[in-house]
Amino acid sequence: MPRHPRLDPLADRYAARTHGMKTSEIRALFSVVSRPEVVSLAGGMPAVTALPLDAVGSMIGELVSGMGAQTLQYGSGQGDPRLRERICDVMALEGITDASPSEVVVTVGSQQGLDLVTRVFVDPGDVVLAEGPSYVGALGVFQAAQARVRHVPMDDDGLIPEALEQALLECRAAGDRVKFLYTVPNYHNPAGVTLSEPRRQAIVELADRYDLLVIEDNPYGLLGFDREPMRALRARDDRRVIYLGSFSKTFSPGLRVGWVLAPLAVREKLVLATEAQVLCPPSLTQYAVARYLDTQPWREQVKHFVELYRERRDAALESLAALMPPGTTWTRPDGGFYVWLKLPHGLDAKLMQPRAVTAHVAYVPGIGFYADGSGQEFMRLSYCYPEPDQIREGVRRLARVIEAELDLHSTFDGVDTGTFRAVSGGQPGIVGPATSDRYGDRA
Amino acid sequence: MPRHPRLDPLADRYAARTHGMKTSEIRALFSVVSRPEVVSLAGGMPAVTALPLDAVGSMIGELVSGMGAQTLQYGSGQGDPRLRERICDVMALEGITDASPSEVVVTVGSQQGLDLVTRVFVDPGDVVLAEGPSYVGALGVFQAAQARVRHVPMDDDGLIPEALEQALLECRAAGDRVKFLYTVPNYHNPAGVTLSEPRRQAIVELADRYDLLVIEDNPYGLLGFDREPMRALRARDDRRVIYLGSFSKTFSPGLRVGWVLAPLAVREKLVLATEAQVLCPPSLTQYAVARYLDTQPWREQVKHFVELYRERRDAALESLAALMPPGTTWTRPDGGFYVWLKLPHGLDAKLMQPRAVTAHVAYVPGIGFYADGSGQEFMRLSYCYPEPDQIREGVRRLARVIEAELDLHSTFDGVDTGTFRAVSGGQPGIVGPATSDRYGDRA
Numbered sequence: 001m002p003r004h005p006r007l008d009p010l011a012d013r014y015a016a017r018t019h020g021m022k023t024s025e026i027r028a029l030f031s032v033v034s035r036p037e038v039v040s041l042a043g044g045m046p047a048v049t050a051l052p053l054d055a056v057g058s059m060i061g062e063l064v065s066g067m068g069a070q071t072l073q074y075g076s077g078q079g080d081p082r083l084r085e086r087i088c089d090v091m092a093l094e095g096i097t098d099a100s101p102s103e104v105v106v107t108v109g110s111q112q113g114l115d116l117v118t119r120v121f122v123d124p125g126d127v128v129l130a131e132g133p134s135y136v137g138a139l140g141v142f143q144a145a146q147a148r149v150r151h152v153p154m155d156d157d158g159l160i161p162e163a164l165e166q167a168l169l170e171c172r173a174a175g176d177r178v179k180f181l182y183t184v185p186n187y188h189n190p191a192g193v194t195l196s197e198p199r200r201q202a203i204v205e206l207a208d209r210y211d212l213l214v215i216e217d218n219p220y221g222l223l224g225f226d227r228e229p230m231r232a233l234r235a236r237d238d239r240r241v242i243y244l245g246s247f248s249k250t251f252s253p254g255l256r257v258g259w260v261l262a263p264l265a266v267r268e269k270l271v272l273a274t275e276a277q278v279l280c281p282p283s284l285t286q287y288a289v290a291r292y293l294d295t296q297p298w299r300e301q302v303k304h305f306v307e308l309y310r311e312r313r314d315a316a317l318e319s320l321a322a323l324m325p326p327g328t329t330w331t332r333p334d335g336g337f338y339v340w341l342k343l344p345h346g347l348d349a350k351l352m353q354p355r356a357v358t359a360h361v362a363y364v365p366g367i368g369f370y371a372d373g374s375g376q377e378f379m380r381l382s383y384c385y386p387e388p389d390q391i392r393e394g395v396r397r398l399a400r401v402i403e404a405e406l407d408l409h410s411t412f413d414g415v416d417t418g419t420f421r422a423v424s425g426g427q428p429g430i431v432g433p434a435t436s437d438r439y440g441d442r443a
Numbered sequence: 444m445p446r447h448p449r450l451d452p453l454a455d456r457y458a459a460r461t462h463g464m465k466t467s468e469i470r471a472l473f474s475v476v477s478r479p480e481v482v483s484l485a486g487g488m489p490a491v492t493a494l495p496l497d498a499v500g501s502m503i504g505e506l507v508s509g510m511g512a513q514t515l516q517y518g519s520g521q522g523d524p525r526l527r528e529r530i531c532d533v534m535a536l537e538g539i540t541d542a543s544p545s546e547v548v549v550t551v552g553s554q555q556g557l558d559l560v561t562r563v564f565v566d567p568g569d570v571v572l573a574e575g576p577s578y579v580g581a582l583g584v585f586q587a588a589q590a591r592v593r594h595v596p597m598d599d600d601g602l603i604p605e606a607l608e609q610a611l612l613e614c615r616a617a618g619d620r621v622k623f624l625y626t627v628p629n630y631h632n633p634a635g636v637t638l639s640e641p642r643r644q645a646i647v648e649l650a651d652r653y654d655l656l657v658i659e660d661n662p663y664g665l666l667g668f669d670r671e672p673m674r675a676l677r678a679r680d681d682r683r684v685i686y687l688g689s690f691s692k693t694f695s696p697g698l699r700v701g702w703v704l705a706p707l708a709v710r711e712k713l714v715l716a717t718e719a720q721v722l723c724p725p726s727l728t729q730y731a732v733a734r735y736l737d738t739q740p741w742r743e744q745v746k747h748f749v750e751l752y753r754e755r756r757d758a759a760l761e762s763l764a765a766l767m768p769p770g771t772t773w774t775r776p777d778g779g780f781y782v783w784l785k786l787p788h789g790l791d792a793k794l795m796q797p798r799a800v801t802a803h804v805a806y807v808p809g810i811g812f813y814a815d816g817s818g819q820e821f822m823r824l825s826y827c828y829p830e831p832d833q834i835r836e837g838v839r840r841l842a843r844v845i846e847a848e849l850d851l852h853s854t855f856d857g858v859d860t861g862t863f864r865a866v867s868g869g870q871p872g873i874v875g876p877a878t879s880d881r882y883g884d885r886a
Contacts, residue, residue: 008708009682010656013622015566021715027520045517053511060727061504068496072695074488077470108551108721115720119587123458140719144562179456213453239452252515254726256551265451272464276583277720279554282728283697284503 016124017146024136025350025368033362039394041316041381042362044189044337046249047308055296056252060288067287075283077275078267079106079259083290087259090293091245094221095235099261105270106281110219110246110258111137114182116277117215117242117260118145120269121179127171129181131159133340133369133378135189135217138182142371147179149371156331158195159183161202168210180213180242185233187220187336190369190380194335197230204236212240219246219258222302224335225310239263247289249337250302255285309337315388316381319395325403330381337384340366342377347405349379355404361397459567460589467579468793468811476805482837484824485805487632487780489692490751498739499695503731510730518726520718521710522549522702526733530702533736534688537664538678542704548713549724553662553689553701554580557625559720560658560685560703561588563712564622570614572624574602576783576812576821578632578660581625585814590622592814599774601638602626604645611653623656623685628676630663630779633812633823637778640673647679655683662689662701665745667778668753682706690732692780693745698728752780758831759824759838766842768849773824780827783809785820790848792822798847804840 084101124146132151327344366378527544567589575594770787809821
C-alpha cells in the first residue's frame with residue numbers, strides 16, 4: 001500500500017491544497033486499535049449498542065416499507081423540513097429558542113457542516129482562530145482550505161478570552177484576515193474542558209467588539225454529567241455565531257446526520273455549497289432521525305448514555321489518580337468523551353507510542369490536535385467506548401509505559417539524546433499548546 | 444426568503460469561490476414542479492416505487508436490529524470493504540475486470556466523488572474540458588472549484604474526438620492547464636446520447652497522446668434499452684481514467700451511495716479529502732447497498748427499471764414525433780432518463796418557461812447545462828419519473844406552447860424585439876452548444 005508511492009504519474013497535477021494533506025494521527029492508529037489484545041483509549045466511538053436496536057431497526061424498516069417513495073428518493077439540498085423542525089426543538093434545550101427551520105441546513109455529519117462553512121468563508125491564506133489543542137477533524141478541514149490556523153490557549157475553564165483578544169490584536173496588527181473563531185465550548189475534544197459561563201459572555205462581547213464570526217461546534221452539549229446543558233454561544237448572539245450540531249453522540253454516528261444553524265444569507269450560501277458537494281444529504285438517514293425523535297424516548301436514551309459515560313469517566317479518573325506517576329497531569333471532564341493528559345517533563349507522546357502499542361494500550365498523541373506540530377507532551381484518552389474494567393486495565397498499562405519512559409529518561413538526564421524534545425512554553429497569544437499549569441494538576 | 448438579501452452583514456467576508464455560486468436552473472424550478480397540476484418533465488428522479496419496498500424495508504430493519512454495532516457506528520473513510528468488493532463485481536458488467544476494492548472509495552453519491560476528484564486536482568483558473576451540454580451538478584462542482592470550463596461539442600455519437608483534440612491543442616497554445624476531461628459516455632445527462640464504440644477508442648488514444656486525465660461519470664451505464672452495457676473507458680485505460688459510479692439509478696438515490704475508482708496514489712488523496720469533508724460515508728446506507736446486492740435479485744430489478752424507462756422513453760419519442768412543430772429537433776436516447784430538445788430557430792427555452800408553467804408543463808432550460816450561458820435554444824426533457832400518459836400530456840402541452848411562441852415569433856419576424864436571441868453557431872472547439880444539425884432531426 002504505497003503511502004508514499006515512488007511513482008505517482010499524476011504527482012505534478014494535484015491542486016495546491018492536496019500537497020498538504022496528510023493522514024491523521026487517529027487514522028494512522030486504525031490497524032493497531034482494531035487488534036483485540038489492545039485496549040484502545042484512542043477512538044471516539046459512541047456506545048451505540050446501548051441503543052434499543054430492535055426498536056430502532058423496526059422503525060427504520062417501516063420507514064422504507066411504508067415511505068419508500070420519500071425515504072429512498074432524492075430530497076432537498078437543505079434537508080428534510082420535518083427534521084429541521086425537530087432540530088430546532090433539540091437546540092432549544094441549550095437555550096437557542098429563536099431558531100427557525102429555514103435557518104437550518106442538514107449535513108452529512110457536522111464534519112460536513114464545518115467543511116461547508118469553511119468553503120463559504122475561507123480563501124487560501126486566511127486565518128482561522130482555534131483552541132489549542134483543537135479537534136483533529138477541524139484541522140483537516142482548515143488544511144484542505146489552505147487556511148492558516150492560529151491556536152488560542154485554553155485552561156480548565158476553556159478558551160481564555162484575554163488570549164483571544166491578544167490574538168485578534170496581533171492578527172490585526174499583522175494585517176491578517178481572521179475569518180472566524182472555531183470553538184468547541186462543551187466537553188472539548190480533545191481537551192475535555194468546558195467554557196465557563198462568564199467566559200461565554202466575554203467571548204460573545206469580544207466577537208461583537210471585534211466583529212468576529214464564531215463557529216460554535218457542539219456535538220457533546222447534551223452529554224454533561226453533573227448539570228443541565230449550558231446556554232450556547234448562539235443563544236447569546238444570533239448574528240455572529242454559526243452553530244454546528246450533530247446526532248452522532250445523542251443517537252448514531254453511522255447515520256451521519258448533523259446540521260448548521262446560520263443567518264439566512266449564510267444559510268443560502270451553505271445550501272449552494274452542499275448541493276455542489278453531495279446534491280442532498282441521504283433521505284433515509286434524515287427520516288430515521290426525525291422518526292426517532294418523534295417516536296422514541298430519546299431524552300431518556302441520552303440520560304442512559306450519560307450514566308454510561310459517567311461511569312467510564314469515573315473509571316478513567318480514578319485509575320489515573322491511583323496509578324499515574326508524579327508529574328503527569330490531566331483534565332477532569334464533567335461531560336463528553338475525553339481526558340487530555342500531559343506527560344511528565346521531557347516525555348513525548350508520539351515517540352512513546354510504539355512502546356505503548358507493545359504494551360497493548362493505544363491513545364492519540366497530542367501533536368494531532370495542533371496545526372503547528374506542537375503538543376508533543378500531550379495525549380488524548382477516550383473513555384467513551386471501552387468498558388470500565390478495560391479502561392482501568394488500559395490506564396494501568398499506560399502508567400507502566402510512562403514509568404518506564406521516565407526511568408529511561410532519568411538515565412539520560414541532562415543529556416540531549418536527540419530523542420526527547422523540550423516542552424514548549426505556551427505563551428498566551430502565541431501559536432502553540434496551552435501552558436502546563438493551566439491544566440488541572442493531579443490531586 | 445431573501446435570495447438577494449439587501450443587508451448581508453457578512454457579504455464582504457465570503458471566500459472568492461462563494462461569490463460565483465448561484466441557484467441551479469433545476470432547483471429554481473422546485474416550487475413549480477411540485478404543484479400537482481404541473482406535468483414535470485424537469486426532474487431526474489428515478490422510479491423508486493418500482494422497488495420491492497417491503498423486502499428492502501425488512502432487509503434494512505434487520506441490518507439495524509442485528510448489526511447495530513456496525514451499521515450505526517462510524518466506519519472507515521474509504522468505505523465498507525464488503526461494499527467495495529461488490530462494487531468491483533458491478534463494474535465488471537461494463538468490462539472493468541481488473542479493479543481492486545483497494546482502489547475504490549465509497550462516496551455520498553457520485554456527486555461527492557466528482558467534488559473530491561475536483562478538489563484533489565483543480566486549482567482556481569485551471570481548465571476542465573466537459574461536453575457541451577454537460578451535467579448541471581458537475582458545472583456546480585467546477586464553479587465551486589473556480590475552474591474554467593471549456594465545452595467540447597457532441598453529436599448523436601457523443602463527444603466528438605476531433606473537437607476534443609482541437610480543444611486540447613488550443614489550450615496548449617494558450618498555455619492553459621487542462622486538469623481533466625469530464626465526460627458522461629452513456630445516455631448522457633442532459634443530451635441523451637451515447638459515446639460510440641469507435642469514439643471510445645479514439646478518446647482513450649487521445650488521452651494517451653496528450654497525457655490527458657479523463658473523469659468517466661457513469662450513473663446510467665446499466666440502463667440501456669436495446670443492448671448489453673458498453674465497455675467503459677476505464678476498461679480500456681486504468682492509468683488515465685478515473686471512474687465515477689452510483690447506485691442512485693440502479694437502486695436508490697435516497698441512500699446517496701456512489702463511488703470512485705482511481706489509481707492507488709489518487710485513491711489515497713481522495714480518502715484524505717473525504718475524511719476532511721464528511722469523516723466517513725454513512726454506515727447504514729453502505730450496509731444496505733451491500734446487503735441488497737448480496738441478497739436481492741438486483742439484476743432482475745435493473746431489468747425491471749429498464750422496461751419501465753423504455754416504455755416512458757417510447758411515450759416521449761412517439762408524442763414528440765406526433766406533436767412537435769417543424770423545426771423542433773431532439774435526440775433519441777436508447778437508455779437513461781433524458782431527451783435533449785432543440786427549439787425552432789429564434790426561440791429561447793428560458794424566456795418561454797413562464798408560458799410553459801402557465802400551461803402546466805415544466806422542463807429544464809438548456810442554459811443550465813452550459814458554463815458560458817449559451818444553450819438558449821435547448822431544453823432537457825426527463826421521462827424517468829412521470830407515467831406514460833402524463834408524459835404524452837406533458838408533450839402535448841409543450842407542443843402547444845412552442846406553437847404559440849412560433850406564432851408570436853412570426854408576427855415579429857425580422858424585427859429584433861430584443862426578446863429572441865440568435866442561436867449561436869456551434870463551431871467545434873469553441874465554447875458553446877453543439878451545432879443543431881449534429882442532433883437527430885425529426886424523422
